[in-house]
Amino acid sequence: MTTLDQLPIGKTAIVVNLHSRGANRRRMLDLGILPGTRIFAEARSPLGDPVAYRIREGLIALRREQARQIEITETEGDAS
């Protein structure tokens, strides 16, 4: 299973599944992260965590353990 934390900076992925539950899952949905959503890995913070992702025209920072709960397939192509 590939998860969002494995997506290299500058690459785009499509969300396949959310593995978080409860409040964390709700949070992801509210940030616009659903199966089928396109996510672009834009920048890594100096310490490598969190990573800023371009999601539905917004730039969202996710921690590694949050990104690890998001199953993806990597795609060719650019942002958004």
Place this chain on the structure above:
Amino acid sequence: MSAKGEACESCPAYNHAALKKMGIDSEGADYIVALAGNPNTGKSTVFNALTGLRQHVGNWSGKTVSRAEGGYNYNAMKYKLVDLPGTYSLLSTSTDEEIARDFILFGQPDVTVVVVDATRLERNLNLTLQILEITGRVVIALNLMDEAERHGLQIDVRHLARSLGVPVVPMAARQLQGVPELLQAIEQVASGAIVTQPHHISKYDPALEQALNTLVNQIEAEYPGLPNARWVALRLLDNDASIIQAVEEKRLGELRLSQQPTLTRQPLPVEMVQ
């Protein structure tokens, strides 16, 4: 107030005489207006344009931690304006979101203005739809239209208003564009001159409806006169920890008084960095 702002206000179309900015004076208001929206959509800019206050406007998220209140007079009616913290949702559980949620749910504002970023419409409609589930007395302030135009975005405002069933006012609040139209729309929804037809997510299945009705009856028995018992019931079925706790500790009624929340800020699990 910028020189640009004054030039706009002296133009007759801006109905200068009708608006009197009252600053922090919001005593004895005829109407209470809540200002909600995603982070970084210009809520505080809209707030300042209406009240004449200079509530801190900054380009970062989570700036309005607590509520800010101010007032204005318009066509001889007195309005109290409450600027809520920016949130993506009414369903998550950060402090900011609870403040916004509790005020919209239990503060029973006469009108809720949802400030929406025209350049990120899809992202902003999540909160908009959640608010429409709670109250139909809504005006959409479609802000940052100048930026949308600069990005080559065209928005079918009429269609959006028809789909959502509430007035949509295109604005560029920083340039004070759309302010008179917003004032008028707020007045019309507050007075009932406009009756909105808010968009609701389609009906739930019968089993859920039945469970909801059972719960609503129990909630209303426990909390007589509580607004939005149906919304509370939905959250209970959704296993929303903060609502369950509020019900268990019999705090739901207190939320209605929407006391000034504490200023301590909990770290959010995620942040909008731009």
